[in-house]
Amino acid sequence: MSYETYRIADLIDEIAMGPFGSNIKVSCFVDSGVPVLNGSNLEGFSLSEKAFRFVTKEKADSLNKANAHRGDIVITHRGTLGQIAFIPQDSRYDRYVISQSQFRVRCNDKVLPEYLVYYFHTPIGQHKLLSNASQVGVPALARPSSTFQQIEVVLPELSIQKRVVEIISTIQKKIANNQELNDNLMQQAVTIFKSWFVEYSLFDGIEPKEWETVNLEKITSLISRGIAPKYSDNSDQIVINQKCIRNHMIDLSQARTHTPKVINEKWLRFGDLLINSTGDGTLGRAAQVWFQPQNITVDSHVTVVRPAKENLIFYIGLWGVLHEREIESLHTGSTGQTELPKERVKALELHLPDNGTLDRFNTLIAPMAAAIVSKQNENNKLATLRDALLPKLMSGEIDVSAVQL
Structure with missing residues (x-):
């Protein structure tokens, strides 16, 4: 298995900073349109499609360099440092606007963007990414776009990169599926609460007098x-x-x-x-x-x-x-x-509510809460497995051809 050392500058076609804060004011946000990324969207390995605010297509067009597309990498350089995620090809939207605390990267054909993101989630990758961080005031990376391009990474050939991505992505998909199940269970629990204690569906829409x-x-x-x-x-x-x-x-x-x-x-x-x-x-x-x-x-x-x-x-x-x-x-x-x-x-x-109603409510919710905790525990184990495997797969310590999905 052959490895080569590259600077990030050798692996990317384009890098661009987010817009200045004055370019996206509160008055710019609308109910729908092009989503604006924030830190919560970069908390995992790939993009989280939650908690978006939107700007109009025209506003996004005016911030062209700050538009991130499918296949791009987005990195936080100010605030919560070290966040990095890629936008998958099957993402919900075809483009996103990055915030002033982020920059985006578009890779060339020497590296898979998913592999590069996975690399920067390893301990050595995080260390390199944060090596120019300043903790004075708001945490920030010094000259983020230029210092990032000088980072050196050791890469295997593309076929090995692809196999590493397949292995880690399989674990990631299981984690995402479990999270989706938990989100659905939580929504059901909240819906039951609202039906019983806000809409009073069990009491002909009228709050019981004894409450x-x-x-x-x-x-x-x-x-x-x-x-x-x-x-x-x-x-x-x-x-x-x-x-x-x-x-x-x-x-x-x-x-x-x-x-x-x-x-x-x-x-x-x-x-x-x-x-x-x-x-x-x-x-x-x-x-x-x-x-x-x-x-x-x-x-x-x-x-x-x-x-x-x-x-x-x-x-x-x-x-x-x-x-x-x-x-x-x-x-x-x-x-x-x-x-x-x-x-x-x-x-x-x-x-x-009265104790009888509370007891009936608890009978419904308790199994749902237990199921959510069970999936969370499974995800914790999967994340531990992922984090243990990743650096060993990337270094060649574990032969990727020997891993069965």
Whole structure:
């Protein structure tokens, strides 16, 4: 198996930065059109087709250099560094507008774009990608387009690249299928909640008179921000941050480890509702702990809401998911410095159903929550397998011809 060393500049036909911020203002966004990429779209190996904002075709045309097409690679150079994904040939849209924090790359025929993206997801690839990062102020890559082109990578012949891509893509597709199943289950759970407790479908569209209106504090045993962690790689204590809470689910792969001063009531329990509580764009996002947490807490940018009784767990959790916009509206502070005061969370009002209705609701939701956790666990194992295989396949330590899909 032969390998050659290339600079990135030798592997690409085109590289372009995103537009200046003034080119895409809030007033530019429309209900449909050409999607604008953000950091959440680059969280995996390939493009995530979620949470888009759109600009008109005419606006996208005016930002031609900032248009990314199928087969292109998009990289974040400011903010959450190291994000890199390719736009697959079967993507939903034929083009996208990259943000001011991103740049795009179009490869030539020496390298498969998927292979290059996979390379930069390995530890050595991430190290090379972030070698010119500055952590002063907002994290950023120095001269991103030029420094990126000087990175050296070792590549096998195209046939080997193709085989590596096939192997990793098979794992990726299984992860994506599991995630789609989980998204569907979550949508079903939210729909059931809305039908029962918003539309009152079981009660001829009328709220039962015996249901009490209470504030959230009355039916919870804890509403509190998390801890200020002391991060450590030599610990089994996990601290969840705001990146872990997305799409109404908790992704522990984005968490970090820390050394706790003391283990206290803020260590998570089954049924805790977690709410992102700092910053525009993320504040208000909610997800519930549907697994049995061990040695896990949250940092000070996340609020923990703990149901007071077991039969309230799924009710409060799905209430939080359905009311993200309302929770977001409770923020204080100016743009970019918004915070969610816990006193406002405590004062939120909601209806308290009778125990019989809650028991019937829990009978429906509990198996769905268990199925979601099962798929999440399977995805964690698949991701571990993928991350272990990838550098060994790329280095030739594992013979790609010996891998059976």
